[in-house]
Amino acid sequence: MPGDLHYSLEIVTLDIPEGCNVILGQTHFIKTVEDLYEVIVTTNSSMKFGIAFNEASGPCLIRYDGNDDGLIKKATEAAEKIGAGHVFVIYLQDGYPINIMNQIKNVQEVCRIFAATANPLQVVVVQTEQGRGVLGVVDGFSPKGVEGQEDKEKRRSFLRDITKYKK
Numbered sequence: 001m002p003g004d005l006h007y008s009l010e011i012v013t014l015d016i017p018e019g020c021n022v023i024l025g026q027t028h029f030i031k032t033v034e035d036l037y038e039v040i041v042t043t044n045s046s047m048k049f050g051i052a053f054n055e056a057s058g059p060c061l062i063r064y065d066g067n068d069d070g071l072i073k074k075a076t077e078a079a080e081k082i083g084a085g086h087v088f089v090i091y092l093q094d095g096y097p098i099n100i101m102n103q104i105k106n107v108q109e110v111c112r113i114f115a116a117t118a119n120p121l122q123v124v125v126v127q128t129e130q131g132r133g134v135l136g137v138v139d140g141f142s143p144k145g146v147e148g149q150e151d152k153e154k155r156r157s158f159l160r161d162i163t164k165y166k167k
Contacts, residue, residue: 012125047093048071
């Protein structure tokens with residue numbers, strides 16, 4: 001029947017090495033790699049990172065950059081596995097997504113962030129006749145319960161330790 005839409009769904013699991021974080025997002029312009037590179041090095045110059053970006057038109061290449069060959073390779077492999085146009089992947093080490101997220105969100109061509117995590121990450125990808133797209137992510141695990149008072153105190157203590165904030 002004309003107009004029937006055929007599609008399939010795939011779960012793509014991203015490998016996140018110990019001590020690394022990944023940021024997965026969507027953007028709309030070939031200059032993304034340069035702009036994300038600039039944002040990261042000007043925000044946290046000691047952070048190691050690799051960026052990969054899937055073009056959605058023209059030659060439809062995976063564009064990449066970064067300052068660590070291993071992380072560039074991880075980002076490029078992840079972008080290739082996802083295979084969706086206008087998706088970018090950043091692998092980072094020696095820093096955290098929270099250190100650069102506001103700056104990344106302010107890059108003019110960034111449309112959305114799907115995840116910023118060190119947790120196990122699965123990407124839900126749809127395949128149509130036209131191509132592939134990211135529908136969403138599964139970030140980490142499902143909740144096991146509701147925190148109690150002792151859990152709250154542990155969380156607050158942990159946050160004070162990592163932010164060096166003391167009341």
